[in-house]
Amino acid sequence: MDPREKTRRLHVLLNLIRGLYKAIDNDWRKAAGELGLTPCQQHLLWILHFRNGSTLTELSEIGSWHVSTVMSMVDRMEKNGLVIKKVDDQDARIKRIFITEKGEQLQKQTLNGEKHFRLMTLLEQMDEKDIENGTKILYSLVKQLLGPNFIDFVDSTAKEIMNKKYD
Template sequence: MEDKGCFNPDNLYHVFGQIIKLHFTRSHNLLEKQGIYPGQPPLLFTLYYKDGQSQKELADKLRIKPATVTVMITRMEKSELLTRKQDEQDQRISRVFITEKGREMCKKLKSIFEILNEECFSNFTEEEKVLLRRFFLQMRDNLTKASLDKLGD
């Protein structure tokens, strides 16, 4: 009998990969109905909670390249979710502001994420959710440590 390793359907890594793919597909479909791309909600919520940030601040907070932020903002401006204005004190800085339409979208996004949360965790007890959260945090820490160790090589 051949060993399928991580491609074995019983392997945790295989199941985890399936979950990631299913979650991505489901969330993408729900967001698409609103005309939103998967990377846009974090940017919208960052401005929803602290409006008027510079593009550099947004890139740092979202841990993405400034060029990526620029493309996202341009697309979201066309959708009238955001607007850019020059900083009054420093004309080199462009500040990004959420529009009223963007604020309304955040409300819709909160509902979408509540739906996803319910769909993902509806059959779990509170104790199971606490355990699962602990396991996810441990996985995150393991991967963070591995990434940092790799930087040291």
């Protein structure tokens, strides 16, 4: 491939992906903000909803955060009564994070924020085959960049949603 074409392709992809991310992030901020949360806190509640009792390391891997970020986020959320830390029964060096009843109630309320996500409205207007093809590309890229554990989390929790296990 011509070096200019490689540069052009990278330029286009990086800017389009960044633009899409910024639009989604802005929508997510509005939805989370209505509940007094940040998007990261809302995301952490969802992760714990599906993987309650995760370690700080597991949360950092699923959430794509640095462990120190997870530690400070968990500390703030614990002060607000949304999560609790418990020492692992098998290994006292490990702390497990659990969602509280208050956190679970707030997580359920986040479903009402779907109206903020303009992406959902746009996807509903698109051809299903185009969405399927685009999703396959995203899966492939994310699997290569973040690894199979991340994809396993996405797939298993998506199945839980379809099986109504998340209620």
